[in-house]
Amino acid sequence: MSKIQELLLGKTDQIHYEEIIKNYPxxxxxxxxxxxxxxxxxxxCGLFMLAYLDxxxxxxxxxxxxxLDKDTPVKDCVFLDMEIFREEIKSVGHHMxxxxxxxxxxxxxxxxxxxxxxxxxxxxxxxxQTFMNxxxxxxxALADYYKIKNNNIIIIYDELDxxxxxxxxxxxxxSAGHNGIKSIxxxxxxxxxxxxxxxxxxxxxxxxxxxxxxLKKFSxxxxxxxxxxxxxxxxGKIKEIIK
Numbered sequence: 001m002s003k004i005q006e007l008l009l010g011k012t013d014q015i016h017y018e019e020i021i022k023n024y025p026x027x028x029x030x031x032x033x034x035x036x037x038x039x040x041x042x043x044x045c046g047l048f049m050l051a052y053l054d055x056x057x058x059x060x061x062x063x064x065x066x067x068l069d070k071d072t073p074v075k076d077c078v079f080l081d082m083e084i085f086r087e088e089i090k091s092v093g094h095h096m097x098x099x100x101x102x103x104x105x106x107x108x109x110x111x112x113x114x115x116x117x118x119x120x121x122x123x124x125x126x127x128x129q130t131f132m133n134x135x136x137x138x139x140x141a142l143a144d145y146y147k148i149k150n151n152n153i154i155i156i157y158d159e160l161d162x163x164x165x166x167x168x169x170x171x172x173x174x175s176a177g178h179n180g181i182k183s184i185x186x187x188x189x190x191x192x193x194x195x196x197x198x199x200x201x202x203x204x205x206x207x208x209x210x211x212x213x214x215l216k217k218f219s220x221x222x223x224x225x226x227x228x229x230x231x232x233x234x235x236g237k238i239k240e241i242i243k
Contacts, residue, residue, distance in 0.1 A: 026078075028053065033077045035059045035068065038223065043231065044125065045080045050235045057227045067223050099127060105145055106130050106138040121242060124148070135180040136187030143188065153193040154241060155184060156234070160210055162199025164222060165230050169237055170195045196237055198230065 021028055031054050036042040038060045049055035058077055059068035068074060099108035110125040124146055128138035143153065157180060162168060172192045175182035185191050202222070205213060218226065 030054050033058045033072055035061050035066070035077045035079050037080070038062050038218065042080060046231055047235055049080070050232060051239060057231060059227065060223045067220060105141045107142060133179045134183055136183030136185070139184045140187035150188060150190055150193045154196065154238070155181065155193060156196045156198070157181070158200045158214065159197040160201055160205065160214070162197060162201060164199055164202045165225050166199035167230070167233055167237065168197040170197070194241065196234065198234065
């Protein structure tokens with residue numbers, strides 16, 4: 001168990017960042033290299049660190065295989081997941097974004113703020129815990145609870161109908177056959193909400209059933225493209241929208 005995990009022990013409802021930062025000041029140092037776990041939590045952590053601390057993603061590690069930029073020593077990286085804690089290097093030992101499970105809102109939720117020169121913007125990051133086809137239930141519950149206007153909702157999702165790495169931003173529109181978006185439209189009773197679509201289709205797309213394809217892991221080359229191109233581009237899109 002890492003020292004940070006010890007600080008978090010029994011504190012599942014919130015993280016005491018002041019205590020962690022006092023003991024590990026390098027956590028908030030800008031411009032660091034990091035290695036992510038290739039799951040939704042790890043990718044969200046990476047997006048957060050890229051956007052607000054200018055960290056750079058140098059690789060991925062799933063507990064068995066590590067993909068790392070050839071010119072970057074492992075010791076110069078920060079690991080952003082508890083499963084890859086290492087004594088000999090900087091390791092957070094825990095996701096620095098703590099999502100709280102909320103059964104009523106059917107989501108895992110993180111509340112944070114972005115401070116600009118004259119304006120503080122509240123951000124709600126949410127991962128619906130419904131089946132994908134019922135995503136609208138969670139989105140509607142979140143919108144009602146936090147009193148979020150439809151034009152302040154951003155849905156980020158993977159898209160089978162786009163080639164891998166292709167990113168499309170839409171301000172409104174139909175579901176285009178995506179059942180999760182169809183559910184959100186039904187529950188919000190509008191098509192007027194913003195979406196960021198991230199393409200995941202590759203050469204195997206037509207050979208594998210959709211419900212199986214979406215559960216497959218990315219290839220080594222796809223991980224590299226996620227690291228070097230796709231995630232930084234998504235961060236840029238999000239920054240533009242929030243401004």
